[in-house]
Amino acid sequence: MVKSENTAARASNAKVMNRTDLTRRLVAKLKGEEAVVAGIGNTNFDLWAAGHRPQNFYMLGSMGLAFPIALGVALAQPQRRVVALEGDGSLLMQLGCLSTIAMLAPANLSLIVMDNSVYQITGGQATPAASSTDLVAVAQGCGLAGSTWASDEEDFERLVEAALSAKAPFLIAARIDGEPAAATTHRDPVQIRERFMRGIGARH
């Protein structure tokens, strides 16, 4: 039986942090116009908990597609910074998108994965990657040079600042604990989509 705590052999010197806290630190670094796309479950719940912004998009299904959706927004609006927030289990479902992002290399896309090595929302079962796979190494191998683990909260903030002005996408990975999200997103997909489109100026 694999323990449900973060047992990742990789990034062994990275501090185990808290998703709610890191998400709030991320939002505090935004200037206002950045789009943020957050993946299914706790990832978008904590984005909601950090204070709703009209430039936020919350996924209710389609596990694994936060990075592809954010890539689409970034391609459609090259002048706008787009931040994608994803969970490790979700990213594991769609690793191929890292190659697509590396191939297209949109200068305005920033990628963050919250890695607790478990499927937290379904009861904390370990992911198949938990004991053997380094997602940062995967991202680097896909061509996202500069991908890195955040060693602690200050390092996370420094990396976010760097990502927000970077000229090429890279993955920031954060080891996180098993705490649940601080709130639950209001689940109204049409309202989420319409608000997001107005928030990023695609509709008036």
Place this chain on the structure above:
Amino acid sequence: MSSIEEHSSGDAWDAIALRALKANDVKLIAYVPDRVLATLIESLHADSFFTCFPTAREEEAIGIVSGAWMGGTLGAVLMQTSGFATLANVLASLVLPYQLPIVMLVSERGTLGEFNSGQALVCRTMRPVLDSLAIEHHTITRLDELEFIADRSIKQAVATQAPVALIFSPLLTGGKVFKA
């Protein structure tokens, strides 16, 4: 464009399809390759109007064009029948509930001379999935109907904020045949 007759341009199916995409401002094209679609994909790459690129998986492509639409750019996903078979979850949990106009161009495998039994049964799942989700779909068999169906369907997708699947039959494209 009011009648099928007006679309008798003499062009091949891939040129007509490209024209319909361009006429409707479908700028972002994400695809997982298909032998039958190869000439269309090549033409899309060669035309600077389009941003055209491959993805690792069809549902990834749907995610990308979903994001692009929300950012203000209409997109299409090119795939073959087996690729469509991977899409039920993303259609039911993203495209439909969020009301996103996604254009799907599907090269139909598994019928009219299919040589690969791995394709034949997958093909049987496609229309039941589309029907179960109440997704608009048309199977295009005739060259003279292609532009009308494609043009009207893309316009309807945008106007109704709903996906559409255009299935390119071997009757239209010639399909892929076994070469011994």
